[in-house]
Amino acid sequence: MRIGQLVKTYTKKIFFHCESIEHDEIISLLASVYSKEKFGIRFPFCTEIENIGIAESKRYWTEVYLVRGKKVRVTSQWFESSRPLFVQYLKLKNIELESEFHDVSLPNNFSKETKVVRQSNSRYRGNAIGNAQNLFVRNILSRLGNESFSEKDWEKTKDYFLRKCVYCDAEAELLIEHAIPINKDKLGEHRLGNIVPSCKLCNSQKGGADFREFLGEKIDRIRKIEEYMDSRNYVPLEDNEQMRIILDMAHKEVAALAERYIKIIGELFPQGSESDSNEV
DSSP, rough: OOHHHHHHHHHHHHHHHHHHHOOOOOHHHHHHHHHHHHOOOOSSEEEGGGGGGGGTTGGGOOOOEETTEEEEEEBBBOOOGGGHHHHHHHHHTTOOOGGGSSOOOSSSTOOOOHHHHHTTTOOOTTOOHHOOOOOOOOHHHHOOOOOOOOOHHHHHEEEHHTOOOTTOOOSOOOOOEEESSSSSOOOOOGGGEEEEEEEEEHHHHTTOOOHHHHHHTTTHHHHHHHHHHHHEEEEETTOHHHHHHHHHEEEEHHHHHHHHHHHHHHHHOOOHHHHHHTOO
């Protein structure tokens, strides 16, 4: 279960705790400082709907909750690094956890037995299927929608950021950088609103991180990128659970297709056992 779905799963229990046990907790959850301390996120856990402007709306899930007379929406700005803190918070508030969330040292659905299976069938640097799956998903995300843009538009983007790296202000050779990475976890797209200028060093260091994860406490830089996204009418897909489900299906189908043809080829051209191949 992804961190966003995990938070959604326990939101009602957290608000029930606020209603029935710790009445002042909702006041704390409305404060960004408290959320930073408890969950490691920049935004308040929740915000009253009257205080959410149009520009900020995309940073909150659409469902509205009534808690202690306050109508609130919960922030969608979560990262995997917040998982241990979130689970720790639930334990601290004595909110009952499903057994699968008690151990947060390993990703969900990942067991020692799973490790053994993977190791027994592994080959050194043999990640071709994984690469194919990721490229397939990347291809889908890169082609969504009917938007088109040219080199001239890219030049305007660099002008918007004063022809400096968005992450460190370096006046160096600038590369096209996807602020939100194009993969099935981050759901970035190859749209004008998601491409920003970056120097080679920052591009390399950022890797597959979201721009907010990479920039951390540099709030002004984060806000600048978010304002740019708004100016290009770019709304990130990161909270779209339907899109995640579809891309998970696509990811799995690539592996299944590969297994199908491996089996066909294996039946047509049996290679024999390892012991046979070692005979002289």
